Structure formats: structure tokens, C-alpha cells
Amino acid sequence: xxxxxxxxxxxxxxxxxxxxxxxxxxxxxxxxxxxxxxxxxxxxxxxxxxxxxxxxxxxxxxxxxxxxxxxxxxxxxxxxxxxxxxxxxxxxxxxxxxxxxxxxxxxxxxxxxxxxxxxxxxxxxxxxxxxxxxxxxxxxxxxxxxxxxxxxxxxxxxxxxxxxxxxxxxxxxxxxxxxxxxxxxxxxxxxxxxxxxxxxxxxxxxxxxxxxxxxxxxxxxxxxxxxxxxxxxxxxxxxxxxxxxxxxxxxxxxxxxxxxxxxxxxxxxxxxxxxxxxxxxxxxxxxxxxxxxxxxxxxxxxxxxxxxxxxxxxxxxxxxxxxxxxxxxxxxxxxxxxxxxxxxxxxxxxxxxxxxxxxxx
Amino acid sequence: xxxxxxxxxxxxxxxxxxxxxxxxxxxxxxxxxxxxxxxxxxxxxxxxxxxxxxxxxxxxxxxxxxxxxxxxxxxxxxxxxxxxxxxxxxxxxxxxxxxxxxxxxxxxxxxxxxxxxxxxxxxxxxxxxxxxxxxxxxxxxxxxxxxxxxxxxxxxxxxxxxxxxxxxxxxxxxxxxxxxxxxxxxxxxxxxxxxxxxxxxxxxxxxxxxxxxxxxxxxxxxxxxxxxxxxxxxxxxxxxxxxxxxxxxxxxxxxxxxxxxxxxxxxxxxxxxxxxxxxxxxxxxxxxxxxxxxxxxxxxxxxxxxxxxxxxxxx
Amino acid sequence: xxxxxxxxxxxxxxxxxxxxxxxxxxxxxxxxxxxxxxxxxxxxxxxxxxxxxxxxxxxxxxxxxxxxxxxxxxxxxxxxxxxxxxxxxxxxxxxxxxxxxxxxxxxxxxxxxxxxxxxxxxxxxxxxxxxxxxxxxxxxxxxxxxxxxxxxxxxxxxxxxxxxxxxxxxxxxxxxxxxxxxxxxxxxxxxxxxxxxxxxxxxxxxxxxxxxxxxxxxxxxxxxxxxxxxxxxxxxxxxxxxxxxxxxxxxxxxxxxxxxxxxxxxxxxxxxxxxxxxx
Numbered sequence: 001x002x003x004x005x006x007x008x009x010x011x012x013x014x015x016x017x018x019x020x021x022x023x024x025x026x027x028x029x030x031x032x033x034x035x036x037x038x039x040x041x042x043x044x045x046x047x048x049x050x051x052x053x054x055x056x057x058x059x060x061x062x063x064x065x066x067x068x069x070x071x072x073x074x075x076x077x078x079x080x081x082x083x084x085x086x087x088x089x090x091x092x093x094x095x096x097x098x099x100x101x102x103x104x105x106x107x108x109x110x111x112x113x114x115x116x117x118x119x120x121x122x123x124x125x126x127x128x129x130x131x132x133x134x135x136x137x138x139x140x141x142x143x144x145x146x147x148x149x150x151x152x153x154x155x156x157x158x159x160x161x162x163x164x165x166x167x168x169x170x171x172x173x174x175x176x177x178x179x180x181x182x183x184x185x186x187x188x189x190x191x192x193x194x195x196x197x198x199x200x201x202x203x204x205x206x207x208x209x210x211x212x213x214x215x216x217x218x219x220x221x222x223x224x225x226x227x228x229x230x231x232x233x234x235x236x237x238x239x240x241x242x243x244x245x246x247x248x249x250x251x252x253x254x255x256x257x258x259x260x261x262x263x264x265x266x267x268x269x270x271x272x273x274x275x276x277x278x279x280x281x282x283x284x285x286x287x288x289x290x291x292x293x294x295x296x297x298x299x300x301x302x303x304x305x306x307x308x309x310x311x312x313x314x315x316x317x318x319x320x321x322x323x324x325x326x327x328x329x330x331x332x333x334x335x336x337x338x339x340x341x342x343x344x345x346x347x348x349x350x351x352x353x354x355x356x357x358x359x360x361x
Numbered sequence: 362x363x364x365x366x367x368x369x370x371x372x373x374x375x376x377x378x379x380x381x382x383x384x385x386x387x388x389x390x391x392x393x394x395x396x397x398x399x400x401x402x403x404x405x406x407x408x409x410x411x412x413x414x415x416x417x418x419x420x421x422x423x424x425x426x427x428x429x430x431x432x433x434x435x436x437x438x439x440x441x442x443x444x445x446x447x448x449x450x451x452x453x454x455x456x457x458x459x460x461x462x463x464x465x466x467x468x469x470x471x472x473x474x475x476x477x478x479x480x481x482x483x484x485x486x487x488x489x490x491x492x493x494x495x496x497x498x499x500x501x502x503x504x505x506x507x508x509x510x511x512x513x514x515x516x517x518x519x520x521x522x523x524x525x526x527x528x529x530x531x532x533x534x535x536x537x538x539x540x541x542x543x544x545x546x547x548x549x550x551x552x553x554x555x556x557x558x559x560x561x562x563x564x565x566x567x568x569x570x571x572x573x574x575x576x577x578x579x580x581x582x583x584x585x586x587x588x589x590x591x592x593x594x595x596x597x598x599x600x601x602x603x604x605x606x607x608x609x610x611x612x613x614x615x616x617x618x619x620x621x622x623x624x625x626x627x628x629x630x631x632x633x634x635x636x637x638x639x640x641x642x643x644x645x646x647x648x649x650x651x652x653x654x655x656x657x658x659x660x661x662x663x664x665x666x667x668x669x670x671x672x673x674x675x676x
Numbered sequence: 677x678x679x680x681x682x683x684x685x686x687x688x689x690x691x692x693x694x695x696x697x698x699x700x701x702x703x704x705x706x707x708x709x710x711x712x713x714x715x716x717x718x719x720x721x722x723x724x725x726x727x728x729x730x731x732x733x734x735x736x737x738x739x740x741x742x743x744x745x746x747x748x749x750x751x752x753x754x755x756x757x758x759x760x761x762x763x764x765x766x767x768x769x770x771x772x773x774x775x776x777x778x779x780x781x782x783x784x785x786x787x788x789x790x791x792x793x794x795x796x797x798x799x800x801x802x803x804x805x806x807x808x809x810x811x812x813x814x815x816x817x818x819x820x821x822x823x824x825x826x827x828x829x830x831x832x833x834x835x836x837x838x839x840x841x842x843x844x845x846x847x848x849x850x851x852x853x854x855x856x857x858x859x860x861x862x863x864x865x866x867x868x869x870x871x872x873x874x875x876x877x878x879x880x881x882x883x884x885x886x887x888x889x890x891x892x893x894x895x896x897x898x899x900x901x902x903x904x905x906x907x908x909x910x911x912x913x914x915x916x917x918x919x920x921x922x923x924x925x926x927x928x929x930x931x932x933x934x935x936x937x938x939x940x941x942x943x944x945x946x947x948x949x950x951x952x953x954x955x
Contacts, residue, residue: 051850071853084851088869098855101865145855388859392774395767396790396830403827404793407804414804421810472695483696486704488941492934493707494888496905497926500912501710504919512709512726548703549948556945598794598948605797608890608905612912626891629799634895639803646800657795 768833
């Protein structure tokens with residue numbers, strides 16, 4: 001079911017948590033809200049769930065206005081960070097609970113619970129209590145409890161953040177597969193950019209109560225609109241340099257060899273950026289920088305400050321005068337103190353707006 | 362499109378208007394209402410009524426009429442030597458008794474914190490005194506402390522200690538009721554401090570051991586500071602209760618002999634329910650209430666109690 | 677070296693046991709004395725030196741009912757304390773839920789206001805209650821004490837239950853609301869079952885304080901509504917003290933509390949410190 005969030009605000013006393021968020025989530029979409037803690041992502045999710053009421057704005061699910069509906073009337077399911085399992089009930093009873101509340105026939109209930117448990121590999125654990133389960137198993141129970149009633153919308157509030165890294169990766173793919181197969185519209189909240197990149201159909205990057213950019217994972221990665229997005233996504237983050245637009249649509253920065261000519265699309269975007277006061281930035285992903293010999297044609301000579309060999313890749317931290325940035329490359333023989341040449345391919349440089357420098361139309 | 366909802370389940374109604382959800386705002390008020398009503402009728406109203414009576418010369422033994430006499434009762438109270446003697450005695454009783462049971466409780470908590478065989482059983486004995494009805498405690502100790510027939514003097518004579526007069530002599534009566542109070546309420550402080558000790562993290566102790574701290578140094582620098590919140594709470598509750606001690610003293614000495622144990626609550630009871638000088642008694646009660654508040658406030662400020670509670674809230 | 681260490685550790689074990697046993701004796705002996713006295717005949721109880729072995733008799737317990745009218749007092753105590761505890765539990769738990777789960781304006785102030793009742797010496801409110809009760813004609817009826825005990829139990833219930841409720845993750849209640857429960861159903865079907873141990877423990881403590889209370893009971897009753905502590909105190913007349921009878925009364929009124937509390941030991945510390953210290 002499609003979800004429309006229309007200029008929703010939420011204030012707790014004087015504290016503005018959500019600042020006029022608007023987004024249309026399509027039927028069957030896996031939509032991820034990504035951002036640091038306190039950015040308003042969880043509050044937005046809880047307003048969709050009906051656990052919080054918006055201060056202003058409208059939320060509709062499948063075309064019906066649900067802004068002030070009680071959670072139980074929204075036909076949604078939710079998975080919580082701390083799982084929210086009923087500690088006094090067995091796994092079976094936990095999964096059965098939403099069906100019991102809806103007064104479904106006992107045999108029908110048992111059948112659905114067993115089906116769902118089977119699907120999630122919980123068949124053996126039905127008689128256990130939550131306290132006898134591992135974190136991963138608990139999260140699976142909470143997913144089963146959500147899925148057993150075949151809801152319109154599935155909301156997930158950092159469901160994997162209490163699990164260890166390895167299990168998180170496993171559960172990530174499992175959840176994605178499950179939800180995609182069932183075709184349920186899902187809103188997923190996380191602060192983990194890898195989770196967001198791996199799972200989302202679309203990502204909304206949130207900061208200070210605003211959705212800064214809403215786009216597909218690769219779009220967000222390749223063409224971050226603002227400094228916040230550029231630095232939040234990608235590790236190490238995108239290199240950014242203060243820039244100006246020269247006549248003829250060339251963007252230059254403090255490093256003369258890092259220059260980029262605007263294409264048609266970028267021109268329109270650059271026009272929205274407040275120019276002149278450091279509003280415009282030139283950015284390049286560390287892995288797009290190419291290492292060359294010092295003094296090579298078109299290369300900028302840089303001093304190597306630190307080399308981090310990570311195995312698969314290597315991070316080289318370099319400086320040119322006062323300007324510091326990072327290069328990600330394959331293995332290298334460069335070491336601290338060396339001078340290397342750095343080439344920034346013009347077509348991989350991006351125009352990025354400094355935060356709060358985008359003119360809204 | 363995925364078929365939504367549970368087949369066969371009755372459709373849930375959409376009772377969803379802004380007004381209905383806004384009605385939820387009155388839920389906490391409704392939930393708080395019974396408590397507030399009880400507090401107002403049974404708590405606040407009598408308190409204010411008492412303030413009013415304290416400004417009159419009400420005494421039911423002289424009939425139902427009475428006159429408004431302003432602050433005369435309070436003026437009289439300031440010249441009432443017996444009252445201020447009782448106040449001083451109560452403060453001394455509270456201070457000595459609380460200090461003794463606190464010291465004893467900390468010592469016992471440290472002792473029983475060693476995991477030795479049988480300590481769990483012995484610990485249970487330390488719990489029971491606080492559960493015994495204070496009247497029963499008074500009766501039992503009064504029996505045991507009888508100078509001529511009591512079992513305590515008998516036991517003392519076995520180890521060659523002479524005849525003590527316990528509560529029947531003015532010089533030892535206060536010490537005797539302090540002993541009873543310590544006996545009954547040390548368990549209260551003990552179980553709280555013991556629980557606090559048990560819940561302390563291990564690593565600071567290990568760090569202290571590695572740093573070469575001895576038993577005493579560890580206790581003073583590690584154990585005590587970490588136990589402070591627990592000790593403060595236990596002590597505050599104990600001070601409030603010790604200040605109003607009545608039952609055991611009423612049974613054992615009734616304030617005597619020669620007013621040696623004439624605690625505030627005993628004195629007030631005499632003014633109110635022997636002489637029925639209720640106007641004056643109310644004034645004295647109010648002064649007592651103010652004294653309790655001052656003691657509590659001083660204690661709270663000295664120990665940062667509110668901050669401790671606030672920290673707990675924000676954990 | 678290792679020999680002296682063993683010696684040292686067994687010496688400290690010995691000292692620890694000696695101190696622990698001494699402490700246990702100190703705290704247990706008066707209870708032992710009360711219980712044995714209650715089974716002694718009049719001759720045994722006034723014997724000097726005290727007798728340690730004697731033929732137990734139930735005569736004191738029988739006298740409780742024949743001379744002190746203990747049945748009436750027992751019924752009064754059970755009725756008054758039981759009702760007061762129920763009222764305090766119901767009202768206090770509701771308030772605690774509001775304070776724990778809702779944004780109430782001036783919440784902290786309210787909580788401290790409720791706590792301040794705990795600080796109030798009963799001697800202050802006993803006079804107005806005495807006067808008001810006389811005017812309303814409810815002096816020496818159970819109602820007065822029920823109200824007084826419900827009030828004094830309230831701060832305990834509100835503070836302790838608030839902590840117990842806060843211990844239940846809010847996400848459990850939210851999950852229930854999303855699973856299809858209304859707020860009331862959520863409390864009834866999900867929160868309440870989880871609160872039961874806490875409720876029981878709090879109830880025992882409120883019960884204990886009301887059951888043991890003497891000051892108010894002695895001044896607000898005269899004949900009809902006397903509770904157990906009051907009749908026990910009546911066994912002590914200035915001249916002739918019935919020690920066996922008084923001890924029997926002490927045992928009878930202490931027993932229910934001791935049994936109940938020992939059953940609920942796990943939560944006792946939490947309750948006694950108004951939720952501030954975890955047991």
C-alpha cells in the first residue's frame with residue numbers, strides 16, 4: 001500500500017524534531033530512512049505507526065487519512081530495536097497474539113503461526129520463552145509476529161542494531177528477501193549506511209528533522225546533494241573542496257588540477273546553490289582519485305601523511321599545503337613522507353551544496 | 362497487490378478523528394484523580410484543619426465552644442521548656458540511633474558480603490526484627506529488660522557483669538530505647554546496604570587490588586563512595602521514621618522514668634489525649650512538622666539527595 | 677609462606693563466622709524469647725533464673741480470645757488493613773502508570789508531593805482526624821482507619837509501582853497497540869501480567885506498615901474498631917502485666933507479616949526504598 005507523508009511536523013515542547021517532511025512511498029517499496037540519532041527518522045516512523053501524533057501535517061495509508069488513527073486501526077506491523085516481545089509468553093503465544101486480539105479461530109491461528117514460524121526457521125523454538133532465545137532468534141520472532149497477520153505496511157525501527165556485525169549481515173539479506181517476496185510496503189529506519197545501501201529501493205537521508213535527499217542508493221552515493229549526505233554516506237567520506245563557478249560553466253577549487261565542467265543537469269542544480277559564501281563545494285569519492293607518479297602530467301603532487309592497508313583496499317591520507325584529503329586505492333608501495341601525484345578525473349568530480357546553502361523553490 | 366488484512370477476522374473500525382485522539386490527553390488526569398482525591402481529603406484537608414485549630418483554644422473537655430486566639434499557642438510553645446526538652450531529646454535519639462544502626466548495618470553488610478557457607482541462613486535472622494509489630498517488640502524487650510526478673514540481666518550475670526537497671530533508671534532509659542530501636546531497624550538499613558553492595562560492579566575493586574590498596578583503603582576510597590546513593594536513601598528514610606518513634610517507647614517507658622525518654626511523639630500524645638488541649642497540641646504538631654522538614658531539607662542539601670534521585674531517573 | 681597464608685585465611689574465616697553468629701544471635705534472641713514466652717505458663721514466665729525447658733501451653737493463646745476479644749480485633753485488622761491496602765494499590769498503581777507512561781505537566785513536582793506524605797509525622801494529622809471523625813460520627817468505626825492507612829500507603833505504591841512500570845520496556849506496550857490492542861487492553865492483557873510480582877511485593881509492604889500501625893489505631897478507636905496492636909498494648913496495664921498473654925498477642929500479629937514478607941523477599945528492598953535501590 002502506498003503511504004503519503006505530507007508536510008508533517010512534530011514538536012516536543014519547544015523541541016522541533018520533524019520539520020515538514022513530505023514523501024510519497026510507493027506500493028511494495030522498501031523505503032529506508034537513514035540518519036544520525038536525533039535526526040527525526042524514528043519519530044517520523046512512529047507517526048506513521050500512530051504511536052506519536054504529528055503537530056501538523058497529514059499521513060495517509062492507501063489513500064485513507066490515517067493522521068490521527070489509533071495504531072490498531074492502521075493495519076501496520078512493526079519490528080522494534082529491542083524486539084518488544086512479551087516476556088511472559090512463549091514464542092508461539094507471541095506470534096499468535098495479534099491473531100488472538102482479532103479473535104481469529106483457534107485452529108486457523110495455530111496454522112498461521114506454524115506456517116510463519118516455519119518460514120522464519122522458528123519451528124523448533126515455539127515453546128521457548130523469549131529469555132531463552134539469542135538476539136537473532138528474538139528478532140526473528142518479532143518479524144514472525146509482524147508478518148503473521150499479513151499487514152499492509154511493515155515498519156522497522158533499527159531492528160538489527162542490537163545484533164553483532166556478522167549476524168546483522170545475515171539478517172539483512174533475510175529480511176530483504178522475505179519482505180520483497182511478500183511485496184509488503186516497508187519503511188526501515190537505520191543509522192547504518194551499509195544496511196541502507198544494501199536493502200533500500202530508495203533512501204531518505206535525514207538531518208535535523210528534514211529529508212535532505214530522497215533517491216535510490218546509488219544516486220545518493222554518486223550524486224550527494226549536500227555536504228551532510230556526502231559525508232554521512234561512504235567510508236571514508238567524500239573529499240570536499242570549497243569551489244567557484246568560472247565563466248563558461250567550469251567549476252574550480254583550490255587545487256587547480258581538480259576542475260569540472262558542468263553538464264546541463266548540474267547547471268540547474270548549481271543555480272540553486274547560494275554562491276560566493278562557500279556555498280558551493282566540489283567533491284570526489286576517495287576511490288575515484290587515481291595515484292600517479294609525482295610531477296606527472298595533470299597530476300597534483302601531494303605529501304603522504306598516513307597509509308592504512310585494509311587488505312582489500314588501502315587508504316592513503318595526503319596533504320597539499322593546508323588541504324587534506326584521502327585516497328582509496330589497491331595495494332600501494334607509498335609510505336608516509338613520500339610525495340605522490342594525484343589525478344582527479346573531471347567527469348567523476350561532483351558539485352555539492354554546503355549544508356543550508358540550497359535555495360528551495 | 363498483496364491481499365491485506367487477516368481473512369476471516371472482523372474488520373477493525375476506524376474511529377479515527379483528531380478529537381478522539383486528543384481525548385487521550387485526559388487519560389493521565391483520570392488516572393491521577395483517585396490519588397489526588399485521597400491526598401486532598403485525607404491528607405491535605407486535615408493538615409489545614411490542624412493549622413486552623415492551632416490558632417484556637419479548642420479543648421473538648423471544656424465543651425464545644427472555642428475562641429480564635431491568633432498565635433497565642435505558638436507564643437506559649439516558645440516558652441514551653443518541656444516541649445523544647447522533648448525536641449532536643451528526639452533529635453538526640455534520632456541522631457544516635459540512626460548513626461549506630463548505619464554503622465552496624467554497613468559493618469554487617471560487609472561481613473555478609475563474603476560468600477561463606479551458611480551465611481544465607483544467618484542473614485535471614487537479620488531480616489526478621491523489622492517485620493515484628495513494634496508493639497510486640499516493645500512488649501518483648503520490656504520483659505527481657507526487667508531489672509530483677511529479666512533474661513538480659515540473668516545472661517549478663519552469667520558472664521559476670523553486674524545488675525543493670527535498663528529502662529527503669531533515668532540514667533540508662535534513653536540508652537535502652539536506643540538499643541531497642543537499633544535492634545529493630547538496623548535490619549532495614551542492612552538489607553538495603555547489602556543489596557547495594559551486591560549490585561556494585563566488580564572492576565573498581567579489581568583495579569584497587571591491582572593498585573595495591575589495602576582493605577581499609579579500598580573501603581574508604583572505592584566501596585563507600587559507590588555505596589553513597591544507597592546509604593543516603595536508607596538514612597533519609599530512617600531519619601524520618603526515627604523522628605516519629607512512638608510505639609516501642611510507649612510500651613517500654615511511656616516517656617519515663619522522670620521524662621528521660623519523653624520523646625516528642627510521647628509528649629504530644631500526652632498534651633492531646635490526656636489533657637485534650639487540642640489547640641495547643643496542634644500548634645506543637647505544626648512546630649514538630651516544621652522541624653522534621655528542616656531536618657530533611659538540611660540532610661537533602663548536605664547529601665545531594667535530589668541529584669541522586671534525578672540521576673536515577675535519567676539513567 | 678603458603679602455610680602462613682592458609683593459617684591467616686582460616687583465622688579470618690573463624691572471625692567471620694564468630695561475628696556472623698553473634699549478629700544472628702543478637703537479632704534472633706528477642707524473637708526466640710517472645711515465641712517461647714508465649715508458650716509458657718504463668719509460673720514459668722516469672723521464674724528466676726529464667727527457665728529454658730518447660731512444658732509448652734496454649735493457655736495464653738486461649739486467653740487472647742477469651743479475655744482480650746482477639747477475634748474482633750483480628751477481624752477488624754484484616755478488614756481495615758485489607759481494604760486500605762486494596763484502595764492504595766488501585767489508586768496508586770493508576771497514578772504510577774500515569775507518571776511512568778504519560779507526559780504529565782509538573783510530573784516531578786507531583787511525584788515529590790506524593791512522596792511528602794511519607795515524611796508527614798502521623799501525630800500532626802491525628803488531631804484534626806480525631807475532631808473531624810467526631811463531627812462526622814465515624815469515630816471508632818473502621819472507615820477512619822481505612823482512609824488513614826490508604827493515604828499512608830499511597831506514596832509507597834505510587835513510587836514503587838512507577839519504577840516497576842518503567843522497568844517494562846515501552847516497546848512491549850507499543851507492540852501490543854500495533855498488534856491490535858486499545859490502551860486499556862494493552863494494560864490489561866500485556867502490562868498487568870508482567871507487573872504482578874511487583875504488585876504483590878508492594879502490596880505486602882503496604883500491608884505490613886498498616887498492619888503494624890499503632891499510634892493512629894490507638895487514638896482513633898475506643899471499642900468497636902480496635903486493631904490487633906491496640907489490644908496487644910492493652911495487655912500491659914501499669915500494675916499487672918500479663919507477659920504470656922502479651923507475647924502471644926505479639927506472635928499472633930507478627931506472624932502474617934513475617935510469612936508474607938519472607939515469601940516476597942526478592943522485591944523487598946525495592947519496595948522499602950520506594951524503588952530507589954534494586955534488590
